[in-house]
Amino acid sequence: MMMKAFDPESPHVAIVGAGPVGLSMALGLARQGIRTTLLERKETTSSTSKAPGIHVRTREIFRQWQVEDRFMEAGELRQLVTLHSVEKGRRPLATLDFSFLNREADRPGLLILEQRETERLLLKAVMDSTLCSIRFGAEVVGLEQNSTHVSLTYRRNGGEHRVEAPYVVGCDGASSFVRQALGLPFDGTTYTLRPMLADVRITDRRDNLPDPRVSAGGDDFAFAVRLRPGHWRLVHLSRTESDRDEVSDEEVMGQLVHLLGSGPAEVTWASRFRIHVRSSPRFRVGRVILAGDAAHVHSPASGFGMNGGIQDAHNLAWKLASALSGGDAERLLDSYDVERRAVVVEDTSRYTDRLTRIFIGSPSVVRRMAWLSVRLMQRIPHLRRRSLRRTSMIDLDYPSSPLLKSGDRAAGVRLPNACLISPDGRFIRLYDILPAAPVLLDLAGDREGESDLPIKEVIRIGDGGYVEADGVLRDILGGESGWILVRPDAHIAWARQNLDGIDEAVRLALGWHPSFPIHGTICQQPRRT
Numbered sequence: 470m471m472m473k474a475f476d477p478e479s480p481h482v483a484i485v486g487a488g489p490v491g492l493s494m495a496l497g498l499a500r501q502g503i504r505t506t507l508l509e510r511k512e513t514t515s516s517t518s519k520a521p522g523i524h525v526r527t528r529e530i531f532r533q534w535q536v537e538d539r540f541m542e543a544g545e546l547r548q549l550v551t552l553h554s555v556e557k558g559r560r561p562l563a564t565l566d567f568s569f570l571n572r573e574a575d576r577p578g579l580l581i582l583e584q585r586e587t588e589r590l591l592l593k594a595v596m597d598s599t600l601c602s603i604r605f606g607a608e609v610v611g612l613e614q615n616s617t618h619v620s621l622t623y624r625r626n627g628g629e630h631r632v633e634a635p636y637v638v639g640c641d642g643a644s645s646f647v648r649q650a651l652g653l654p655f656d657g658t659t660y661t662l663r664p665m666l667a668d669v670r671i672t673d674r675r676d677n678l679p680d681p682r683v684s685a686g687g688d689d690f691a692f693a694v695r696l697r698p699g700h701w702r703l704v705h706l707s708r709t710e711s712d713r714d715e716v717s718d719e720e721v722m723g724q725l726v727h728l729l730g731s732g733p734a735e736v737t738w739a740s741r742f743r744i745h746v747r748s749s750p751r752f753r754v755g756r757v758i759l760a761g762d763a764a765h766v767h768s769p770a771s772g773f774g775m776n777g778g779i780q781d782a783h784n785l786a787w788k789l790a791s792a793l794s795g796g797d798a799e800r801l802l803d804s805y806d807v808e809r810r811a812v813v814v815e816d817t818s819r820y821t822d823r824l825t826r827i828f829i830g831s832p833s834v835v836r837r838m839a840w841l842s843v844r845l846m847q848r849i850p851h852l853r854r855r856s857l858r859r860t861s862m863i864d865l866d867y868p869s870s871p872l873l874k875s876g877d878r879a880a881g882v883r884l885p886n887a888c889l890i891s892p893d894g895r896f897i898r899l900y901d902i903l904p905a906a907p908v909l910l911d912l913a914g915d916r917e918g919e920s921d922l923p924i925k926e927v928i929r930i931g932d933g934g935y936v937e938a939d940g941v942l943r944d945i946l947g948g949e950s951g952w953i954l955v956r957p958d959a960h961i962a963w964a965r966q967n968l969d970g971i972d973e974a975v976r977l978a979l980g981w982h983p984s985f986p987i988h989g990t991i992c993q994q995p996r997r998t
Contacts, residue, residue: 480506480602481793483621483634485609485647487514489584490761490778491640492591493530497786499598500534500905501957503793506632507595508607508623510641514592517738518668519584521696522772525567525574525861529886530783532575532900533959536594543590544582545697553679555728556686563843569850570857572939573885575898577861583696584775612637612650612757619756636789637757640778643745645763651754657747660768662829663713665705667721667739672699675729682728685836690829693728700737703728706829714741744768746822748814752806760785764809767818768825776862777813784809787905787957791980800871801980808867808881816865867960872978878964879945884955888938889930896938902928903959907979910953912942915968922968923975924954954978 482498484491487509495505523540531537552562570577595601604625611622619637623630639647648655680701681694689707696702705724716739725734748765752758761778785805792798827839846852858864867873867881874880887899909924914932930937931950937943945953951966954974962978963971976983 480504480632480634481636482506482789483508483619483632483637485621485637485639486641486645486761486763487511487588487592487603487605488640488642488761489520489587489591489775490763490782491638492588492595493779493782494638494640494760494786495595495601495603496534496536496591496598497530497782497905498789499595499600501786501790503600503786503790505601506634507601507603508609508621508632509603509605510608512606514588515585517583517585518696518700518702520587520769520772520775521581521583521694521702522776523580523582523587524772524776525570525577526863526865526883527776527779528580529574529863529900529959530779533783533903533905534594536590539590539594540580540582540587541576543586544580546576546578546580548576548578550579550681551679552681552683552692554686555682555684559686562683562685562840564847565857565860566847567857567861569853570861570863571888573887573941574861574863575886575888575900577857579772579860581694581696587775609641609646612647614756635756635793638785638789639757639759639763640761640782641763643747643762643766645759647757648749648759648763651757651759653749653751653754653759655747655749657745657766660744660746660825660830661708662706662744662825663741664744664769665703665716665720665724665739665741667703667716667724668696668737669701669703669721669725670699670735670737671701671725671729671732673732675732676701678729684727685828685840686833688833691724691728693725701725701729708830716741744825746818748810748818752809753802758785758789758802758805765813765818767813768821770821770824770828771860773817773821773862777817780862780865781809781813783958788980795982796980797982798980804871804980808870811868812865820859872956872980873962874974874977878947879953879961880963882945882961884953884959884961885941885945887941890936890938892934897935899928899942900959902935903955904957906957907975908955910942910955912937912946913950913952913966923972 481503482505484494484505484507487507495507498505528537548567551564554562567577607623607625609621609623613620618633618635620633639645641647676699681692684691691705693701693703703724718736721736721739745766752764760781788801788805792801846856889897891897907924908926911927911929945964949966954963956962963974
């Protein structure tokens with residue numbers, strides 16, 4: 470299968486791997502006007518459900534890429550998630566009410582959508598962009614780079630072929646050929662847990678049972694969640710030294726009866742895998758960059774794996790575009806490593822490891838106390854908000870970076886998706902009008918100051934522009950008026966009550982060389998495809 474809209478031998482970026490991360494990489498680059506060639510060893514995208522949860526932060530990225538509505542239509546949004554215990558006489562283990570995040574996010578909640586659908590929708594968007602040549606059945610077997618480009622050798626249709634590009638992004642999973650070709654280790658540990666995953670089809674009254682359904686009372690941990698009407702995902706985790714990979718129908722049916730009760734069912738897919746906590750010591754070597762599972766893997770607790778990989782792509786896409794446009798490539802691409810390592814390796818990986826060890830690997834008395842603490846947190850406003858923001862992945866900020874000035878107000882923080890009232894009286898969200906490009910939010914009402922800005926994309930909030938409904942943006946400025954410089958990935962680069970230092974802030978945030986003449990040359994209308 471091949472989609473061709475340009476010379477595929479001369480892309481700006483070559484991408485290895487067409488899973489959710491590789492497809493997101495291609496789409497993010499397309500939204501920056503960057504041509505790509507995408508090579509995938511398999512003959513098509515995934516045919517299984519795999520990772521079925523999309524978090525708020527990932528949906529915000531999809532909105533910037535103008536595809537969120539497609540995902541919302543295809544999936545089921547869970548804004549109130551109650552974890553129901555299957556043990557008789559037990560109260561629900563916990564209830565998460567995401568509506569408490571309405572002030573800073575639009576329709577907060579967990580979107581249930583099977584990975585095959587996620588990949589299908591991403592592939593459609595990439596194809597529609599006409600900026601990506603996708604080659605399925607193309608196994609990359611060689612990688613060479615020099616100071617100007619990277620050369621990939623791949624096998625396809627019985628022959629060897631070559632593609633060259635200024636940059637290559639390896640999105641080819643935990644067993645990444647690209648990472649191995651760079652000689653990078655994948656250090657970390659492997660749990661003794663051997664999770665069993667299974668998808669089952671049921672058509673009787675059990676399909677109407679409340680979910681997710683959790684069994685956490687014994688030595689093992691199991692749960693069931695409905696993916697769509699008549700289709701359920703079962704997960705069973707237990708400690709074992711066995712290397713057995715096979716999953717029998719009897720094992721699946723045993724868990725099904727335990728979680729949902731007895732009755733007829735069809736097992737449509739089952740698999741067993743290992744849980745690893747590993748990462749590469751570097752996410753970049755020269756002109757080759759790693760993203761997603763090729764760079765880092767961690768426990769699937771909370772469903773952060775696929776989402777984190779898509780967020781890698783979002784962070785990297787605009788930086789590659791800036792590097793290709795004459796920016797300081799070393800600083801831009803180094804910032805990808807620094808920022809994403811801080812979020813994924815130093816934060817998310819440790820967080821999911823703690824969840825796994827506490828809720829699955831601990832004695833039952835410890836687990837009972839842990840569930841009690843979860844319930845208590847949902848009753849205390851500031852702890853509830855903190856836990857919901859973490860679950861939604863909207864608390865993952867960049868504490869330091871070559872593109873951020875240390876100590877700056879809100880530098881590296883995710884921009885809240887504030888509720889606005891448009892000049893014609895409509896309620897909208899900030900991300901509805903946020904381009905995949907640098908933008909300056911004017912909360913100062915300074916029309917005179919806007920005349921000589923290095924950023925031509927300005928969103929005026931207040932004084933004849935949009936009206937902020939609840940003040941979440943002014944909170945960033947300490948409740949005062951001012952200016953907020955936003956990067957193309959919707960993270961704040963700079964926030965001030967006046968425009969002093971705006972030129973230097975733009976150069977730093979966007980990775981431009983100090984001598985680059987920014988006035989009148991950058992940040993015009995964002996490129997759209």
